[in-house]
Amino acid sequence: MELFLPKFNSVFSIDCVIFGFDEGELKILLIERNEDPFKDWWALPGYLVGQDESIDNAAERILYELTGLRDIYMDQFYTFGDVGRHPQGRVITVAYYAMIRLNGTKDLKPVTNFARKAVWIPINDLPKLAFDHSEIFSRGFEKIRNKISYQPIAFELLPEKFTLTQLQHLYEVILNKKLDKRNFRKKMLNYGILKELDEKQKGVSYRAAKLYKFDKRKYARLFQKELTFGK
Amino acid sequence: MELFLPKFNSVFSIDCVIFGFDEGELKILLIERNEDPFKDWWALPGYLVGQDESIDNAAERILYELTGLRDIYMDQFYTFGDVGRHPQGRVITVAYYAMIRLNGTKDLKPVTNFARKAVWIPINDLPKLAFDHSEIFSRGFEKIRNKISYQPIAFELLPEKFTLTQLQHLYEVILNKKLDKRNFRKKMLNYGILKELDEKQKGVSYRAAKLYKFDKRKYARLFQKELTFGK
DNA sequence: ATATACTGTGTATTTATTACACTAAGTAAT
DNA sequence: ATTACTTAGTGTAATAAATACACAGTATAT
Numbered sequence: 001m002e003l004f005l006p007k008f009n010s011v012f013s014i015d016c017v018i019f020g021f022d023e024g025e026l027k028i029l030l031i032e033r034n035e036d037p038f039k040d041w042w043a044l045p046g047y048l049v050g051q052d053e054s055i056d057n058a059a060e061r062i063l064y065e066l067t068g069l070r071d072i073y074m075d076q077f078y079t080f081g082d083v084g085r086h087p088q089g090r091v092i093t094v095a096y097y098a099m100i101r102l103n104g105t106k107d108l109k110p111v112t113n114f115a116r117k118a119v120w121i122p123i124n125d126l127p128k129l130a131f132d133h134s135e136i137f138s139r140g141f142e143k144i145r146n147k148i149s150y151q152p153i154a155f156e157l158l159p160e161k162f163t164l165t166q167l168q169h170l171y172e173v174i175l176n177k178k179l180d181k182r183n184f185r186k187k188m189l190n191y192g193i194l195k196e197l198d199e200k201q202k203g204v205s206y207r208a209a210k211l212y213k214f215d216k217r218k219y220a221r222l223f224q225k226e227l228t229f230g231k
Numbered sequence: 232m233e234l235f236l237p238k239f240n241s242v243f244s245i246d247c248v249i250f251g252f253d254e255g256e257l258k259i260l261l262i263e264r265n266e267d268p269f270k271d272w273w274a275l276p277g278y279l280v281g282q283d284e285s286i287d288n289a290a291e292r293i294l295y296e297l298t299g300l301r302d303i304y305m306d307q308f309y310t311f312g313d314v315g316r317h318p319q320g321r322v323i324t325v326a327y328y329a330m331i332r333l334n335g336t337k338d339l340k341p342v343t344n345f346a347r348k349a350v351w352i353p354i355n356d357l358p359k360l361a362f363d364h365s366e367i368f369s370r371g372f373e374k375i376r377n378k379i380s381y382q383p384i385a386f387e388l389l390p391e392k393f394t395l396t397q398l399q400h401l402y403e404v405i406l407n408k409k410l411d412k413r414n415f416r417k418k419m420l421n422y423g424i425l426k427e428l429d430e431k432q433k434g435v436s437y438r439a440a441k442l443y444k445f446d447k448r449k450y451a452r453l454f455q456k457e458l459t460f461g462k
Numbered sequence: 463a464t465a466t467a468c469t470g471t472g473t474a475t476t477t478a479t480t481a482c483a484c485t486a487a488g489t490a491a492t
Numbered sequence: 493a494t495t496a497c498t499t500a501g502t503g504t505a506a507t508a509a510a511t512a513c514a515c516a517g518t519a520t521a522t
Contacts, residue, residue, distance in 0.1 A: 008242040008320040051321050055312030079310040079325050081286030089239040090282050092325070094310050150381070165500080182502070183480065190478085206498040207488040396469080413471070414511065421509090431519095437467040438519040469518075479508070487500070492493100 013093040014059045015046030015133065016074060017140030018067075020102040021157040025122045026173045028137065029108070030129070031066050031115035037087045038130035044137065045118065046093065059096045067118035068109040074098040077143045078136075085132045093131075097140045099156040148174050151223055152191060155214035163201055163209035164188065193219045244317075244324040245290045246277030246364065247305060248371030249298075251333040252388040256353045257404050259368065260339070261360070262297050262346035268318045269361035275368065276349065277324065290327045298349035299340040305329040308374045309367075316363045324362075328371045330387040379405055382454055383422060386445035394432055394440035395419065424450045 018029040030042045045066040049058040059074050074096035081092035108118035121127070123141065128134070147153055154170050155162075168184050188194060193215050200208040249260040261273045276297040280289040290305050305327035312323035339349035352358070354372065359365070378384055385401050386393075399415050419425060424446050431439040 006319065008317070008322050009240065010242050010321045010323065011239040012241055012243060012323060049312070052314055054314055055310065055323065058312075076310060079286065079307060081280070081289075081325065083283055083285055086239070088237065090241045091239050092241065092243060092286065094312065094323070163500090180481075181500095182482085185501085187479085204499085205489050207486080207500055209500055394469090411512075412469095413513085416470085418510085435468085436520050438469055438517080440469060464522085466521080467519095469516105471514105471516090473513095475511080477508100477510070480506080482504095483502105485500100485502090488498090490495100490497080492495080 009051070011048060011089075011091055013046055013048050013091055014055065014062050015044045015080075015093050015095050015136055016059060016063050017044060017077075017095065017097040017137055018063070018069070018072065018074075019097065019099045019140075019144060019157060020120055021170055021173070022102055022120060024169060024173070025124070026157075026170075027102075027120040027122050028126075029067055029069075029118055030121050030126075031110065031118045033114070033130060034116040035114050041130040042121075042127045043130035044133045045115070046133075047114065048091075049094075055094050059094075065112045066110050066115040068111055069100075072098050072100055078139050080132060080136060082132065093136070095136050095140060097143060099144065099153060101157060101159055103159050145174055152188070152193065152219070155219075158214075161197060161199065161211040161213055163211060165209055167212075191222065193222060240282070242279060242320075242322055244277055244279050244322055245286060245293050246275045246311075246324050246326050246367055247290060247294050248275060248308075248326065248328040248368055249294070249300070249303070249305075250328065250330045250371075250375060250388060251351055252401055252404070253333055253351060255400060255404070256355070257388075257401075258333075258351040258353050259357075260298055260300075260349055261352050261357075262341065262349045264345070264361060265347040266345050272361040273352075273358045274361035275364045276346070277364075278345065279322075280325075286325050290325075296343045297341050297346040299342060300331075303329050303331055309370050311363060311367060313363065324367070326367050326371060328374060330375065330384060332388060332390055334390050376405055383419070383424065383450070386450075389445075392428060392430065392442040392444055394442060396440055398443075422453065424453060 016029070020027045020029070029045055031045050033039055033041050033043050045063055047062045047066065049055060053061065060072070063072055063074070064070050075098070077095055077097050079092060079094045083090065085091070102120065110116070110118050126134070126137065129137065144153070148171065154167060154174065157170060158166060164185055167188065168179055168181065171184070172179055195213040195215050197211045197213055199211045201211060202208065247260070251258045251260070260276055262276050264270055264272050264274050276294055278293045278297065280286060284292065286307070291303070294303055294305070295301050306329070308326055308328050310323060310325045314321065316322070333351065341347070341349055357365070357368065360368065375384070379402065385398060385405065388401060389397060395416055398419065399410055399412065402415070403410055426444040426446050428442045428444055430442045432442060433439065
């Protein structure tokens, strides 16, 4: 019965909002486009999806090709489908986000020449972006701002070992407000998902703080049974 | 610069998971398809999006055409894009959900004949569905289950006037667990978004319960400043 | 009058949230 | 070695929210 139906073709894209935290600033990954439309513009890493790849795979591939970043787990957060969003016609885009630690990932090398380069840009200093990418970014930022309020996902942005003060600063940057030091520490330690290390911060010109690690197992256990209503 | 670029064409669809609450049961809207592929199958109300409509508008139009329901506010919740999900080729689908009260909406009349009929089916009694619609439903259900845990959205499902017991039953059905009567009432009344009416339930063979109304304004005020981390 | 079925209510306990300020420890400069 | 500087690290009291738990009251039906 399916044999006589016409085959459909689709053109749609993926765009990625990749957050990183560096030098006390929240940043996202941008590329400089090397092709029309919007040649020479800054844009989110994004491209058309192939006919034979799932959107999740496409997201991984595209991020890799445009930035050189591999094995980044991304979550879909919204699909943008306004009629006029793409100058070449009807192209909807599925937006993904990820939060990653960028210790070794400062040297970004696109592997296609569709992107001239890929760069971390502070979110408070974003240029005008191609297409509706500014709106996509805003929504993505909103997404992590909401999510961090009920799930301690901020660890993904930090180096493996971090101090509580660094963690707090990250929260403050994402939530855009000051937090109380004692209450913040109490709350975080109460989650029971931090491992205190026997190490201290190095290279600071003042008393070094203790380093902590994030305990993935306990985190997983905790946030399975989360989001409950209680009895 | 854009003049010389080829025009793209897209084929993609919208699917709607519309929740209703009736006779103590949570239900969703299904249609019986009258066209290939999956002719004669049960499916979520869904169809292809036109070239010249935004996806939000398409969602409204499609729901209307397939069920006769108008002016239903829906939210996008996920986009499904597995390669093999549509037998005619690559068709991704943007899924929307809504929670509605179905007092006057029991008589559903599709206005195209793509849908033979539209029917409310209890979610515990769903037939096999076309395409990947079972998965889409599951995700949609998960979505409202999560959402209700931090936002009292259940009112949208109830008649305008309802008793606290009815509200509690609805929560219990969505969350799939028993709640404590006194604690539930305390919590709901504490939100301050319920208006106690001077009316009582009618037609019951026992003491009638007070009726309540949902106060939209207070709700809006309350859930603007929600989702905060505190100081 | 009686049985039935659901309504409506309070309190004590535990847990989480908030507000708030000083001393201790290490580094750098002299 | 003293001093100045900068951040680390800590506790408590007050308030608010979540939980556990049981029974008398009221409308209806017979």
